Amino acid sequence: MVEEKFEQELLKEVEDQDEQKSRKINYFEKLLPLWVAICIVLGILISQLLPGVSSLINSLSIGNISIPIGICLFLMMYPAMLNLQASELKKLGRNPKPIILTLVSNWLVAPFVGLLMVNIFLPGDSEIVRQLGFAIILLSSSPCTAMVLVWGWMAKGNQEQNVLNTSLNTITII
Structure with a gap:
C-alpha cells in the first residue's frame, strides 16, 4: 500500500515536471514582439516597393x-x-x-x-x-x-x- 502511494506521488511529480517543461517559453516565443515588429516592417516595405502585391492579394477573395x-x-x-x-x-x-x-x-x-x-x-x-x-x-x-x-x-x-x-x-x- 505504501509502495503504491509512493508510485502515485512519483508519477504525479513527473507529470507536473513534464507540464512545466512544456509550458516554458522557448527562444522564439521570448522574442515574439521582435518577430511581430519585423513582420510589420516587411509588410510595409512590400506594400511600398511592390504595390502590385496588394492588388494580387485583394483579388484572391470570394x-x-x-x-x-x-x-x-x-x-x-x-x-x-x-x-x-x-x-x-x-x-x-x-x-x-x-x-x-x-x-x-x-x-x-x-x-x-x-x-x-x-x-x-x-x-x-x-x-x-x-x-x-x-x-x-x-x-x-x-x-x-x-x-x-x-x-x-x-x-x-x-x-x-x-x-x-x-x-x-x-x-x-x-
Missing part, C-alpha cells in the same frame, strides 16, 4: 472574404487546436455562459469602449478623424485572435474553451 487571410488565420489557430480533447469540447456545449459572455463583451460592450476612446483621444470632425474613429471601433470589437490563443495557453487556461471562443469570434467577425 465575395468579401479574403482567402489568404483565412488561410493565415487557420495556420495561426491550428497549433493551439492540436491538443484539444473532443470530450472537453462536448462539455463546453452544455455550459454556454462563457460563449455568451464572449459574444456580449465583443459585440455589445467593446464597440462602446472603442467609441469612448475615439471621443476622448480623437476630438474633431475631419474626414481622417472619422475614418480613424471607425477603425478603432471595429478593432475594439474584434480582438486579436491568434494572440488570444497564445495568452490562454501561457496562462494555463482551458484551451478548449479558448479555441471555441476565438473561433466563434473569428466567424462572427467575417
